[in-house]
Amino acid sequence: MTIYERIAEELDKLEAQSNLRRLPHLTHQEKHVVVNGRKMINLSSNDYLGLAADRSLREEFLQQLTVDEFMPTSSSSRLLTGNFTIYDRLEEELANRFGTEAALVFNCGYHANNGILPAVCTSQTVILADKLVHASLIDGIRLSNATCVRYRHNDLTQLQRLIEKHHAQCDQLIVVTESVFSMDGDRADLRALVALKRQYPKVMLYVDEAHAFGLYGPTGLGCAEEESCIADIDFLVGTFGKAAASAGAYLVCNRLLRQWLINKMRPFIFTTALPPLQMAWTLFILRRLPAMGQRRLHLQQLSASLRDALRQRGMECPSESHIIPLMIGPSSEAILRADALQRHGFYLLPVRPPTVPEGTSRIRISLTAALTQEELQQLIKAIDE
Ligand SMILES: *Cc1c(COP(=O)(O)O)cnc(C)c1O
Numbered sequence: 001m002t003i004y005e006r007i008a009e010e011l012d013k014l015e016a017q018s019n020l021r022r023l024p025h026l027t028h029q030e031k032h033v034v035v036n037g038r039k040m041i042n043l044s045s046n047d048y049l050g051l052a053a054d055r056s057l058r059e060e061f062l063q064q065l066t067v068d069e070f071m072p073t074s075s076s077s078r079l080l081t082g083n084f085t086i087y088d089r090l091e092e093e094l095a096n097r098f099g100t101e102a103a104l105v106f107n108c109g110y111h112a113n114n115g116i117l118p119a120v121c122t123s124q125t126v127i128l129a130d131k132l133v134h135a136s137l138i139d140g141i142r143l144s145n146a147t148c149v150r151y152r153h154n155d156l157t158q159l160q161r162l163i164e165k166h167h168a169q170c171d172q173l174i175v176v177t178e179s180v181f182s183m184d185g186d187r188a189d190l191r192a193l194v195a196l197k198r199q200y201p202k203v204m205l206y207v208d209e210a211h212a213f214g215l216y217g218p219t220g221l222g223c224a225e226e227e228s229c230i231a232d233i234d235f236l237v238g239t240f241g242k243a244a245a246s247a248g249a250y251l252v253c254n255r256l257l258r259q260w261l262i263n264k265m266r267p268f269i270f271t272t273a274l275p276p277l278q279m280a281w282t283l284f285i286l287r288r289l290p291a292m293g294q295r296r297l298h299l300q301q302l303s304a305s306l307r308d309a310l311r312q313r314g315m316e317c318p319s320e321s322h323i324i325p326l327m328i329g330p331s332s333e334a335i336l337r338a339d340a341l342q343r344h345g346f347y348l349l350p351v352r353p354p355t356v357p358e359g360t361s362r363i364r365i366s367l368t369a370a371l372t373q374e375e376l377q378q379l380i381k382a383i384d385e
Contacts (some may be wrong), residue, residue, distance in 0.1 A: 018331040027184050030055065031370040033347050040347035041375060043365050048322055049214055049295045050370030051245035051285060061284050069280055074273035077330035082273035090283045094250050097286070098221060098230055102258040107274050108268065109210050109239035109249040110136040114143065115267035116235060117174070117206070117252060119260065121146035124171035128162050130154065130188065132181050134208060141176070153184075154318070156192055163200055173203045174235075179223035180211040183356050183364065185323030190223055194232040211323060214243030215299065219290040244289070246282040248274050295369040302367050302376050309380045325351070325362040326383065336362035344382035 001009075014020040026035045031053040033042045047053055076082035087105060094103035106112040113136035117127065125146040129137065131153045141148045149166070151159045163173060175197070177188045190207065197203045209222035215226025222238055224230045235253060240246040251261070261268055303322040310317040316327045328334040334350035341348045341363065351364045365379075 012147060014141045018335055028053075031368065034346065035342075035365065038342065040342055040345050041275060041371065042347045043367065043371075043379070044347055045368070046211070046242035046366060047245060047368055047370070048211075048243040048299060048366070049245070049292060050368050051243070053368070053370050054245075057245075057285075057288075061247050061281060067278070069197040069277070071276040076273065077269060077271060079269060080274045084273075084274045085280070086279040086283065089277050090286070091250075093283060093286060097219065098225075098236070098252040100230065100236075100252040101254045103250055103252045104258045104268070104313050105273055105274075106249045106251070106262055108241065108247065109134075109237070111210070111267035111271070112237050112239075112249040112251060113137045113208065114140045115265040116237070116261065117141055117146070117176075118144040119265040120257070121174070122171065123147075126166045126170040126173045127176055128159060128166075128173060128174040130178070130181075132184065133176055133178055134210070134305055136209060137176055146174070153181075154186065154188060155174065156189065156196060160196060163196070163203060167200055167202060170202065173200070174206050175203060176206040176208075178208045178210065179208075180216075180321045180323065182211055182323065183322045183351065183362075184325060185211075185319030187223065187320045190227045190229050190233075194229045197232065204234040205232065207233050209236065209238040209239065209319070210242055210249075213238035213240075214289055214292075215296055215322065218293075220292060220296060221289075240285075244282065244285050246285055247278055248282060264267050290292070299369040302369075302371055303375065305373070305376055306365070306367065306380065310383075313384075322367040324365045324367065326365060327362050329359060329361060331361040334363060340385070341379075343381055344378070344385070346379055346382060 005121050011020065012379050019304055026033045031042055031050065032039050051057060074082035074084060078087065091103040091105055095101065116191060117140040123145045127141055127146045127148040129141060129148060131150045146210040149162055166173060175193060179190060180187050193205055197205055207224060212222040214220045214222045224233055224236055230236060235251060237249060239249040299322050306324050307317050307319055328337055331336055331352045334352065338348050339349045348363050348365060352361045356362060
C-alpha cells in the first residue's frame with residue numbers, strides 16, 4: 001500500500017468515527033468570532049483575561065511604538081545575531097518578578113516542553129509524569145533518554161510509591177505536571193508535591209503553568225506564586241500565548257540550568273528567534289499583569305458560577321478553574337451538543353480523541369474575563385436546553 005492509499009483510508013476511518021478535523025474559517029471581532037455568517041461569543045480560545053480582545057491595549061502599544069522597535073523579524077537564532085536587547089530585558093524582568101536567578105525565553109511552549117527534558121536527562125534519569133500532561137511534554141519525554149513512568153492523574157499516593165521504587169537506582173527523578181490541566185481544568189496540589197520533593201533528595205519538580213500564568217497569584221505569575229512555592233520548583237515553565245495574549249514561553253530557573261540549555265537545548269538553538277516586536281508586546285503585557293487583579297477576580301467569579309450551575313444540575317465537573325469541560329462521552333454526541341450551543345451564540349467546540357482519552361469527548365468551555373455575568377447566565381440557559 002502506498003502512503004497516499006494508506007492515509008486516504010485512515011482519513012475515511014476518522015470521518016466514520018466523527019474524529020476527522022478540519023481547519024475552520026473564521027473572523028474575529030473582539031470577543032466574538034464569525035463562522036459561516038454566524039456571530040458568536042468565543043468561548044474556545046485561550047484569551048482568558050480578554051487581553052487579546054482588548055483593542056485599547058493594542059492602541060496604547062502602537063502609540064508608543066517607534067519604527068526602530070517595529071522589528072517584525074530577528075533574522076537569526078539567538079546564538080548568532082537574533083539576541084536583540086529586548087530579549088535580555090524580558091528575561092531580566094521575568095527573573096526579577098519571579099525572584100529567580102535567571103529566565104530563558106523560547107519561541108513557544110511546545111518548544112520549551114520539547115527541548116528542556118531531552119537536554120537535561122540521561123539514561124540514569126527517571127521521569128514520573130502525570131497521566132494527563134500535555135502532548136508537548138509527552139513528546140519531550142519521548143525525545144529524552146530517560147525512563148518514564150506515568151502516574152494516575154493527580155494521584156500523589158501512587159507517585160510516592162513510584163518514587164520509593166525508583167529512588168535508589170537512578171541519578172535523578174523528575175516529577176512532571178501541569179498546574180492547571182488543559183482539558184479537565186483541575187489543578188495539581190503544588191504544595192503537596194513540594195512536600196514530597198523535600199522527603200527525597202533526588203527529586204526535582206517540572207511544572208507547566210501554561211493555563212495559569214497571568215491568572216493566579218497576587219501579581220498573576222501563576223499557581224506557584226499563589227502557593228508561595230516558586231523557589232521549590234526546579235523547572236517552572238509558562239507560556240505567553242494564552243492569558244498573556246502574546247506568543248512564546250519562558251522557563252525561570254537558576255543560572256546554571258539556563259547556561260546549559262543555551263548550549264544544549266535543540267529547539268532553543270536551531271530556530272529563528274521570535275520577532276523583537278513580539279517580545280516588546282510580551283514585555284508590555286507582562287508589566288501590566290500585576291494591576292489586572294480585577295480581571296482575574298471577575299474570571300474567578302464567572303468560573304465559580306458556571307461550575308456551581310453544572311454541579312447543581314448533577315453534571316460531572318472536575319474543573320477547579322476557568323477551563324470547564326462539559327463531559328459528553330461519544331464524539332458524535334459532543335459534535336451535536338457543540339452545534340446546538342453555537343446556535344445559541346456561543347462558539348464552543350467538541351474536544352475529541354486523541355486530544356482527550358477515548359470515550360471522554362467533551363465540550364471545553366474556556367471562560368474569559370471579557371464575558372459578562374449576564375452572558376454567562378445566557379450560556380447556562382443554553383446548556384439547559
Ligand atoms: C498550550 C500549551 C502548551 C504549548 O504552548 P504554545 O506556546 O502554544 O506552544 C504547552 N503546555 C500546555 C499545558 C499547554 O496547554
